[in-house]
Amino acid sequence: MTQAFTFVHAADLHLDALLPGPLPSVMPDEGQKPFYALLEEAVFLALERLTRLCLEREAAFLLLAGDVFHLQSGGSLKAHFALRDACAALGDRGVRVFWARGNHDPAHLRPPAVRWPDNLHIFSPAGDIFKLDGQGGSLAEIRGQSHAGPGENRPLARLLAGRESALPVPDHALFSIGVLHCAVNGRHGSHARYAPCNLGDFQGAGAPRYWALGHVHTPAILADDPLVIYPGSPQGLHINESGAHGCYVVRVDASGRAEAEFVPLAPVRWERLDVDLDALVPEGIPEDEETGALDGELGLERLEEAILARLELEAEKTAGESALALVGRLELRGRSPLGRLLRQGDNLEAFTLRLNQTLSRHEAACPGVAARSRVKDMLLKTGPDVDVQALRRSDNLAGETLRQAEALAALLEDQAGQGGGASPAALPPELAASLPQGLAELYEDRRFQRHLPAPEAEELAAMAREAAGLCLDMFEVE
Secondary structure (H helix, E strand, O other), X not given: OOOOEEEEEEOOOOEOOOOOOOOOOOOOOOOOHHHHHHHHHHHHHHHHHHHHHHHHXXXXXXXXXXXXXXXXXXXXXXXXXXXXXXXXXHHOOOOEEEEOOOOOOOOOOOOOOOOOOOOEEEOOOOOEEEEEEEOOEEEEEEEEOXXXXXXXXXXXXHHXXXXXXXXXXXXXXXXXXXXXXXXXXXXXXXXXXXXXXXXXXXXXXXXXXXXXXXXXXXOEEEEEOOEEEEOOOOOOOOOOOOOOOEEEEEEEOOOOOEEEEEEEOOOEEEEEEEEEHHHHOOOOOOEOOOOXXXXXXXXXXXXXXXXXXXXXXXXXXXXXXXOOEEEEEEEEEOOOOHHHHHHOOOHHHHHHHHHHHHHHHHHHHOOOOOOEEEEEEEXXXXXXXXXXXXXXXXXXXXXXXXXXXXXXXXXXHHHHHOOOEOOHHHXXXXXXXOOOHHHHHHHHOHHHHOOOOOOEHHHHHHHHHXXXXXXXXXXXXX
16 A cells, blocks of 8 residues: 545435425425425435535545435436536546445436536446556555346345456455445345345455445444445435434555544434423423312423423534434323323324424524424323322223233233244244234235235334323223
8 A cells, every 4th residue: 555545435315305394294384494495405415515525525536335316217307417516526626436326226227317427437237346546656446336226136245356256356455445235134224135245245355445335324334354334324314214324434544544434414313302201390280279180281381391492402412413403203201191181182293283383483583593403203102190000900901901911012022032023923822812813914914014014023012012001091090
């Protein structure tokens, strides 16, 4: 190795993806329009930030490891222009761009509506190798391979390393890099297993020294020697893609040692926030002296104040990572009577809408706010406002319901610990028999299996415990 250099590794830009707004969906008023415009443009703004980062860090090249576009038809004209303009801006400063196509942008798609700049190279499905030189000597060997079409199932990692293809093994006189879009066994989460591989496929004699992967939207360093990295998506696409999103800046010194730095880019930050009703409303809800009825209105006012304060604190943290908006899913917990109140009718939706309208007014009154914040939705995970221990020992219907639900949840949690699924066919007979008949029939029906996959045992256990809470809230428990 004769020269130090820097490169940037990104993936899963998903240009054209529209971020979902808060629920319930309503026509935004004038005060809300800037927020909804940000949701529509978030993925394109993330690309602009990625381009600017490459220039600021004086990167020699940018690696794009698949799913640049979101639409599997090949991306809109807007997306094509955005990518072309970003590459052209980098090309004007001598930055090369290498793109390995993935399952959303495979090689079989129609030709682009624009002409790509000369500094952009798209790897072929057969695999390509480039040896780059810098001003002071050799820089790197970059090899990449694109998905040939939808449902790519070739072992791309082994092919790219020259183990099962005509490609030569990496040139270890240079810093070698492999670029591909793939699902590493055990790491792909809810993403489909395209181009499946194991971590061992990236290691061993002759392997590239850095693997620039794409497909999984959460950033992760899978191995240090060689470096095997998922940068995640520059912008999380929905509430289940919470936390920081961005890319990796990799600095390679003259000895060939690489250091990877994660840099946040997402203009919109998704977060799941636990809200303890008992802790946020410690004084409880006052009762009417004559009737003993709860003053639910005052209780909700206290809850609203506490939630708004919590969101303000989270938005300040988010702004420190250059995010322009925080969108949170509030998971309400505790044993407050507010849980029962919010479950009645459309109270939960009305309260969510109220919170977002209040947040919008605060932004209008404070134009210098660091980051907008909104409530995506709220989940009620509250327990009944009763003595659960005493209820568990009782012989009434509420007690029996609680015991049955907890027994089912315990069985499911044990099954989850053993790695089992929740489909009746995958469960032990005693557990399958405990599933509600209608639920078992639903998940075993072939008409629904494709669109409604059976939940994991852990998810079904949580559903059982939540169902128990719902039932107890509806019972008149003495």
